Amino acid sequence: MLSQGRAAVFEEPIGPAGVRIRERPRTRPSQGAVAVAVRAASINHLDLWLAHGAQRITPPRVIAADGVGIVHESGDPAWKPGDEVVIFPTLCDWECEWCRAGENVRCPHFGVLGEHSDGTACELIHVDARNVFRKPAGLTWEEAAAFPLTFLTAWRMLNTRAQLRADETVLVIGAGAGVAVAAIQIAKHIGARVFVTSRSEAKRARALELGAEAAFDSAGFSKAVRAATTDGVDVVFEHVGPATLDESMRSLAMGGRIVTCGSTSGVKAEITMPRLFFRHASLLGSTMGNASEFEALLKAIDRGLRPVVDSVYPLDEVQAALTRLDAAEQFGKVVLTI
Numbered sequence: 001m002l003s004q005g006r007a008a009v010f011e012e013p014i015g016p017a018g019v020r021i022r023e024r025p026r027t028r029p030s031q032g033a034v035a036v037a038v039r040a041a042s043i044n045h046l047d048l049w050l051a052h053g054a055q056r057i058t059p060p061r062v063i064a065a066d067g068v069g070i071v072h073e074s075g076d077p078a079w080k081p082g083d084e085v086v087i088f089p090t091l092c093d094w095e096c097e098w099c100r101a102g103e104n105v106r107c108p109h110f111g112v113l114g115e116h117s118d119g120t121a122c123e124l125i126h127v128d129a130r131n132v133f134r135k136p137a138g139l140t141w142e143e144a145a146a147f148p149l150t151f152l153t154a155w156r157m158l159n160t161r162a163q164l165r166a167d168e169t170v171l172v173i174g175a176g177a178g179v180a181v182a183a184i185q186i187a188k189h190i191g192a193r194v195f196v197t198s199r200s201e202a203k204r205a206r207a208l209e210l211g212a213e214a215a216f217d218s219a220g221f222s223k224a225v226r227a228a229t230t231d232g233v234d235v236v237f238e239h240v241g242p243a244t245l246d247e248s249m250r251s252l253a254m255g256g257r258i259v260t261c262g263s264t265s266g267v268k269a270e271i272t273m274p275r276l277f278f279r280h281a282s283l284l285g286s287t288m289g290n291a292s293e294f295e296a297l298l299k300a301i302d303r304g305l306r307p308v309v310d311s312v313y314p315l316d317e318v319q320a321a322l323t324r325l326d327a328a329e330q331f332g333k334v335v336l337t338i
Helices: 045-051 141-146 148-161 178-190 201-210 221-229 245-250 273-277 291-302 315-326
Strands: 002-010 019-024 033-043 066-074 084-087 122-128 132-134 169-172 193-198 214-217 233-238 252-260 282-285 309-314 333-337
Touching: 002 045, 002 315, 019 315, 033 084, 033 141, 033 315, 045 315, 066 122, 066 141, 066 148, 132 291, 141 309, 141 333, 148 178, 148 233, 148 252, 148 282, 148 291, 169 178, 178 193, 178 201, 178 233, 193 201, 193 221, 201 214, 214 221, 221 245, 233 245, 245 252, 245 273, 309 315, 315 333
Parallel strands: 169 193, 169 233, 193 214, 233 252, 252 282, 309 333
Antiparallel strands: 002 019, 002 122, 033 066, 033 122, 033 333, 066 084, 084 132
């Protein structure tokens, strides 16, 4: 992946101020690659961790995994200039045994766009043609930039890993985060009963508007969850980690599953083991998703699944966009227009 033109570049691990607009030279795409003129990109907590120096990445690095735009030039006959496309943010080599089996996330060269390569917060990006898909026609540019990483992550977590069913209950931790908002919508799309937690009364109210059955304060939520569901929930959707994991385990029904993709409150957590084995619980990890899961997600979007855009900033105001994310003020995705 090669980001070009004006770009938001992580240069110094001092927080949002360490991401600056820089000009990068433009080149033509190689054979098998596509040059995409980016119309919109969105940012994630991954970009914040990069800016704060929590990721072991040596700057400079163009940020952002999510991008949508128009094919500017193509080195692959499947795409032509003018095609409206969205970028699949999982990096892989496409040739190993895992990729050939459709398991891109298990590729030995697995990575995330904007973390392990330059990202989408730029005017022009060269990507492997296999990382390009048709933009959903029913979405605006900003909406189309808001779904790839978070919706793909949540889709795999709930469908592939947790195997959530329509007759089950799910508890989404930390409503308001992009991946949590995606999880609420995907769980409703599946047909499950959805419950959420948040420290923010306003975010709890927004989650109820999205279709959550009940919303609980993040402090000691397990008692309220168990009271609302009799025996607890079938699935807990986790992305916070140490600050909530014990309460999440207490919220599980017998044979329930916790599926997690993140640890925004820290990287180490304690587990009360009897809660795990006496209740026949499962603890499942998940990261990103495969190309086939991205295709399934695109079909669900065509059937009405729609991402939530919290706010929109021009590329030049990337520091302000990151600051909003850093303050945890958002509900849904923070988008950059380019």
